[in-house]
Amino acid sequence: MRLDTITELLRIPGFKVTHMISSTESSIEFLLEQEEERTSVCSGCGKVHNTAVHSVGRITVEDLPMSSRRVYLHVPKRKSMCLEDGSIRVEEHEWIRGRFTKRFVEQVYRLTSITTNKEAGWFLGIDDETVYRIDKEMLEELSLERIEKVKAPRHMSVDEVAWQKWHKYVTNVVDVEKRKVIWNHDGRGKTTLDKFYRKIGKEGCKRIKAVASDGAKGFLTSTKEHLKNALIVLDHFHVKKYLNEAVDAVRKEELRKARQQNQEDLSRILHCNKRFILMQNKVTNKQKDILDKLSTLNEKVYKAMLLKEQFLSLYVASNRRVAYANLRAWIGTAIRSGIASFVELGYKFFRKRHYVLNYFVCKITSAISEGINNKIKRFKRMAYGYRDVKYFLLKIHQHCGLLDPKLST
Incomplete structure (x- = not known):
């Protein structure tokens, strides 16, 4: 040639x-x-x-x-x-980046968005430590352009995800309309979310109309302090999680009693491999037969399930006023039920009733955040974990945020 x-x-x-x-x-x-x-x-x-x-x-x-x-x-x-x-x-x-051309570095950046550093290194013939260094430098360079001057969203959701064992978390802020992570930081709670609100400034805080949250105290305190006029919505996906946890607490307690009393039929129904039937909103005919049998064998667990179903029917209310009446009735029923986990949940929903009802004013959820959390867990497992939290934060932006290579193609 x-x-x-x-x-x-x-x-x-x-x-x-x-x-x-x-x-x-x-x-x-x-x-x-x-x-x-x-x-x-x-x-x-x-x-x-x-x-x-x-x-x-x-x-x-x-x-x-x-x-x-x-x-x-x-x-x-x-x-x-x-x-x-x-x-x-x-x-x-x-056109040169260290010992590689710029287009070679960009190819590494694209490959690491769809596979692990080890696999990308194997494909290109370089070691995974070199891939890590190239990828991190590229992400840091792009973050200065795309993330540092991020605009405040109109609707946002906030959630945390674990990046290592021993309660090490990072907090992600998601633009609900863009469906992307726009900011993240290591840590969780009020002090961490305060950093986001200070970054966007007072004018940015005024632009935010609604925030979907899991109801964590730190996130609520920070949001109420910085966003005076924004709606705080207690995400109904987390509400379902709280209800399922309450039902599961009753199931475990009754299963323990059934085993002590040698009630084999009840123990078989309440066993952990059947617990998902109690959590489902729609059941098959076979599962319905199991629940009918449960209603005759253990009234307490069946009552807990009915309380869960009764609360979820609240979300079909036509407006906030109707939902408020239904919520008040449910809280009263839960507290009077005598079931410890639901009594506690009743008081919890009473304290956060305004956040629950705000869903009927602005129907946003943190479903996007939960989906992003699953995506984060997937690429974290693929990499067998991360030791560098700054790199992990950048990888979240690469897979789920504004550093996604597909956004620039």
């Missing part, structure tokens, strides 16, 4: 291929020279200096593969004196 054809294929601005140094079955190396004399950009200050050239050296950078062979480019780099600090500095090329 002619050298000018290779130059045209490589499309490197200001450079041409002058020699093919070596060509093997696995790699190919080219020598590059500048097509014409140009002023150099200082790597120290980023400015153009018209000072005399001190010396010329060469570096070897890896480019994208050509015909399934790895491509190495030998690139001249001039050294000259920086007028800012008087040091001898090497020139900077916009």
